[in-house]
Amino acid sequence: MSETILDMKDIVKSYRMGDEDQVVLKGVNLVVHKGEFISILGPSGSGKSTMMNIIGCLDTPTSGTYLLGGRNITDQSQKQLARIRSKEIGFIFQSFQLLPRLSARENVELPLIYAHVPPQERKIRAEEMLKKVGLEEKMNHRPNQLSGGQQQRVAIARALANNPTILLADEPTGALDQKTGKQVMNLFKELNQEGNTIIMITHDINIAKYANRIVNILDGNLFEGDVNYA
């Protein structure tokens, strides 16, 4: 097996709701190796989003250990978490989350700015990433001049820009029609074949099937499903 890049042990996440604690993740274990394409499949309310937040270092677990790229994420400051996100995680959101005032290229440059990449290099890298997702013709277009599929491609280029350890996608086809959704999923497959590790959160079994491995999440517990639907 190749290198372990994500290792979660007994992750518990609980929120305080009024007087009682609500446990959302109940001792989750997950190991991801480099180059995997894994779907986390679950209905709404299963703890999917919390799972994604913790994987994406947007949130820290209540207890348990989380190693990402060999580093313990469990007790890091906001500032350190920001740095880890910048280096390790490439986010892809359901609603693309592009800044409307910026061109496609500027949107892709955004994570590079926060990673302190110098301007010249930023431009080159952003253009390279946009070429990779097939948008070399649309670099200076604003998001509202692009179709939904194109916007999600820009978002993917942005996620790839810092060459992150994990591409973390949250319902990446949720806002797309079926045909474009398919195209985007094929792009994911390509990227995975090029060696990118992808973790995708979804409620849609058909989308989840694009992954090599499916993990089911239900009521805060993780089950390894029948692997390799595809």
Place this chain on the structure above:
Amino acid sequence: MLRENIRMSWQNILNNKMRSFLTILGIVIGVTAIIALISIVQGVIDESNKQFVGMGTGRVTVQAFGTPLKQGLSFNDIESLSQIENVTGVSPNLSFNSSVVKDGNVVEDVVIEGKNEVYFKTTEDVISRGRVFNILDMESKNKVVMIDTELSESLFFGRDPMGENIIINGTSYSIVGILNDESSDDIMSMIDSSSAPNGKVIIPYTTAMTMAGIGNIFTIEIIIDDTNFMDQTIDKIESVLNQAFNFKEDSYNLINLDSLLDMMETLQGMMTAMLTGIAAISLLVGGIGIMNMMLVSVTERTTEIGLRKALGAEPGSIQIQFLLESIFLSLLGGIIGAILGLSITYIASDIIGIPFKINYTAIFLGVGFSAAIGIIFGWAPARKASMLNPIDALRSV
């Protein structure tokens, strides 16, 4: 990174031009008010100070009303005043109107002024030609006279008046000097100049006293050497005058331009403080406007902040971006205000008739104030933005 933050902040201000403009309006008005009011007040006061100084500082004017038994100051009093430490000299002022005759030409209503040698020593550019009076002219009550160009033209049109004689009150006087038209008037003659349309002559004051048939002097100017010891010197002058008038109340009046100048300075300080206070209130209101706009902006851009954080923005970076935005807004207001304030000052100076001078203190005050307001009122919203939880921020879509 800072460059990127500056660019992003600036971009955001430009993206909301109308809103940004309305937000900074309060600051613009405040800074305009500070700069225009302070500059104009300063200009007016400087100008009037200059006029007062032109009339002569380092001088004390004494108006002697006298007592029923003693009217005005005697030669002895003047001598005693001259002896006071730190007094350069005493220059009597007396003037009356009379007619002047030359070869049958009569000019009515000419101002006759009596002066002594001290006046010529302490006043510059009294004459344009000829000689001034000396102490011998005083002691011998010489019949010498200086005339101004107006009178010269009335009596000697086209001829040189120097060395000629004129007749005042039946006595012949020899012209020894021509008065300079530009000569700066002293304060007393300005006050007296109510009726002097037909020219002016100066004769030795002793001669003038004889001509007017008076034995005492009613107004004198005491010239002070070192104005740093003004107060002590004035005390001594008062003690001499009190003795001269037997300590009778209201027997004389001291006019001291230096104390008037001091008063003006205090007044200016008070005016500036008051105007700054008023303008500061308007800046405060403007600052609250900026804070309000920044809070709206943070709420509006919650998702953007969340996204930036997810993409690796540190809380500090977000804070700086928003803080810079409010600083830019208020500085922009400050700069526009400074330009407007200076324009208003320029126009007002022209209308009032004072020289336009750029008041750097006011500019520094106005622009500095507005930058401070940007920091103070931008801090809370920027902090709020930096503390936003990226999860909540992203969920709000």
